[in-house]
Amino acid sequence: MSAPASTLTIPGAVRDALKVGLITLGLSIPILAVRTDQNLSNQIVLLPRWGLVASAVGIAIAVRLAYLLLAAVRQARGGALIGSLGVRLPAQAGTMFARAAVVFLFLYPVIALSLAGTGGAVKWIDNFGIQILIFIMLGWGLNIVVGLAGLLDLGYVAFYAVGAYTTALLGKTFGLSFWLCLPLAGILAAFWGIILGFPVLRLRGDYLAIVTLAFGEIIRLVLINWVPVTNGYAGITGIPRPSFFGVPFNASDQGFSAVFGLPFSPLYRTVFLFYLILLLALLTNWVTLRLRRLPVGRAWEALREDEIACRALGINTTSTKLTAFAIGAGFGGFAGSFFAARQGFISPESFTFMESAVILAIVVLGGMGSQVGVAIAAVLMIGGTEILRELDWMKEIFGSGFDPTQYRMLLFGLAMVLIMVWRPRGLVSTREPSIFLSERRAVSGAHVREGHG
Amino acid sequence: MAPRDVVLEVEHLSMRFGGLVAVNDLSFSAARGDITALIGPNGAGKTTVFNCITGFYKPTSGRITMSLGGPAEPNDVAALTASGNRAMRTARGQLFLLERMPDYEITARAKVARTFQNIRLFPGMTVLENLIVAQHNALMIASGYTVKGLFGFGSYQRAEADAVALARSWLDRLGLTARADDAAGALAYGDQRRLEIARAMCTGPELLCLDEPAAGLNPRESSELKDFIRSIARDHGTSVLLIEHDMSVVMEISDKVVVLEYGIKIADGSPEAVRNDPKVIAAYLGVEDDAVAEAEAEIAQ
Structure with missing residues (x-):
């Protein structure tokens, strides 16, 4: 490819990219378009692979276009370093983006339905929508502990597990409905957050991380070994599913479809669960944003910046740390409760250290303390791994035995390394001040501390 | 002369770290509304005294009494000490035994605020x-x-x-109102020092402990700082306890100077008295040649 022209216009870039696409098309017709194979009577047959050609051309155009645009951005900055490639937007851009994202999320099931039809939409709403939203919520919950209070927690999945098992056990043993289990799960998880908080109050940095890691493992091992209660590895099945104001989602006469005179479809439950987790995630966000502007939230951030200075200002750091642990854990518990009710089945397999690592990676990648950054990181990381399941066309290139999902962790790690090289403080590295006198100005990430535990 | 209205009374304060005696049987008092300076060569134990007063260290022994509202009655202090409590209400106000209190309560309840030798703002x-x-x-x-x-x-x-509004009034006094929405870590060094003092004042203290506020300031900034500290004591009636190496600051604004050397108090009095005290001169400048000869002669005997 030639170097981009010194003055670059959008139509020029598109034209350039289309040329590249044309060249790729020319190259790929003889190389990729047809594959020879043997049929049962040992004759050579030609298998057309036009889908592969189309994707190759598409990728070539997209890569060329991205390359040209990035080069233009770099040029506009006077040949600045690659590290400054990140978009620097005005202060309102974040809020506008967030609003647009929320509107999009509310319309998402409708969009998915109209694009993918009733059959395909379940996958897009469930695997992508709900799964990503669960991790956005977990990321926001952990963001309180790690991003705001600066306490490195490697065992966050423990609270997710506490929430899930609370819902499962209370629902199965006492027949409590999901709507009763949800707050109980949050409260119990918050309680366990405080239990974890007490012994680690005096620990900082690496030591804190190790103890929280151990705490997560303890919870998981208890779930595995306390067989009479948790049923061990086999897990718990038949967890009560959430109902729509008392109307269950099933094929019976009292079911949602029958009551509203609709043909039965599992889609209603999925859409309902989507909106439920969307509201739970938005609640998490609302509470977090609100707490940031209250004294307790400012104390968390002050704690992250300098614990000794906090004590000199009369802030009780013990209760400040415990509230951070408790509230962060509480949201993890809510998410766990939702997870149990959505799956209908849980086992310790779902609460491994890997999950903690993914949630922490989302927080770090997003930019510690940034709500928007965490949400974007969750979309990239969880959506990215789900997308890998959709890449069946890669089998055309690498053979039918190739399963892109097996490269999940490899790509994950690679993406982490790349993003940390480009944006060492996460996708959104600036900090929004919680109050301002004359003008809201984002605080540069260079000044913000990461906390020492 | 009326009896001195003492806000902070330090009695027989000792602090040991293993075998090292950082502060040894130190007693001094700070009068309400006064600026009291704590000076001494490096390693004399000044910051250790601060850390004991503000609860960052638990003293090995000794009593630190903070009295709000008026001078403490000896009977009240004795009663509070015997009771084992941290605080009591008296006829005039409140009495606190700081050595019994955790650090954050000392600021929150006993109204003692402090700054740090190495600035500790929240930079982000x-x-x-x-x-x-x-x-x-x-x-x-x-x-x-x-x-x-x-x-x-x-x-x-x-x-x-x-x-x-309170924050704004302090920013106006410091001339930092235009920088209110900037990161504290982005301020110039001298501004950070003054902001840390203003931040301590925002806790509403009766006693403000400043640990080397003039360190690293140029002469102009240092002279502005003198006026600032003086106005804190005069306009707000806040008593000030000051650790400082800059003698021009100490001698000009202090009402009383306490001199420490190797954890022991060697002088205590007005700036003039302390400046002419031979022990203080010896501690800062070393002793004169004939004194060394005398000491050698004593050892030889």
């Missing part, structure tokens, strides 16, 4: 936020310990506006 928070965090306890009550504030009930909005 804005200048305004630094001053608001200092008013944490008042705002916490106004927000109903978060519950009422979260749902928007109660008087939190008004309390926050008051907090901003």
